[in-house]
Amino acid sequence: MSSAVADLMRRNLLDVFNEPDPERRNAAIALTYAPDVVWHEPDRVIRGREALVQRAAELLAEFPGWVFQPDGPVSALDDLGHLGYRFGPAGQPPVLTGMDIARCKDGVIVELYTFVNGSSQPS
Known part of the structure; x- marks a missing residue:
């Protein structure tokens, strides 16, 4: 199962939260998360795919031109x-x-x- 988990982790970061196109992002969300997914952020809890769709779009709008990059390999x-x-302006x-x-499950x-x-960044 570890390679499937690794694929999900990469898809979560790159295909969902880096995807500016709503249709492609929504398709990735449908493939990546359970319908009743629960996402714990530092300041909130998101429940369900629809709420995750909305929150991903909010993050992209809040930080235009910023990208996520993996920081090391996936551990499973x-x-x-x-x-x-890592997260910040592209380039x-x-x-x-x-x-x-x-x-992950199923x-x-x-x-x-x-x-x-x-x-x-250093202080």
Whole structure:
């Protein structure tokens, strides 16, 4: 299952949260998450695919031109996946770093936890 979990973690980061086209993003969401997915962000909990669709669009609108990049390889253990990320303006050093941890079942993410580490730039 670890290669399937790794694929889901990469799709979560790159095909959903980096995808500016709503139709392609929504198709990726349908393939990546359970209908009743629960996503824990630092300041809120999102429940269900429709709410995730809306929140992904909000993030893209809030940070136009910013991109997520994997920060290292995916780690997978049984039905759990972990992927660090960097986030910032395309072509520039990242502004934020963090990690996603997901619980997967039946080929989709059923629960996602997003942690934000804060600035990756030296002070």
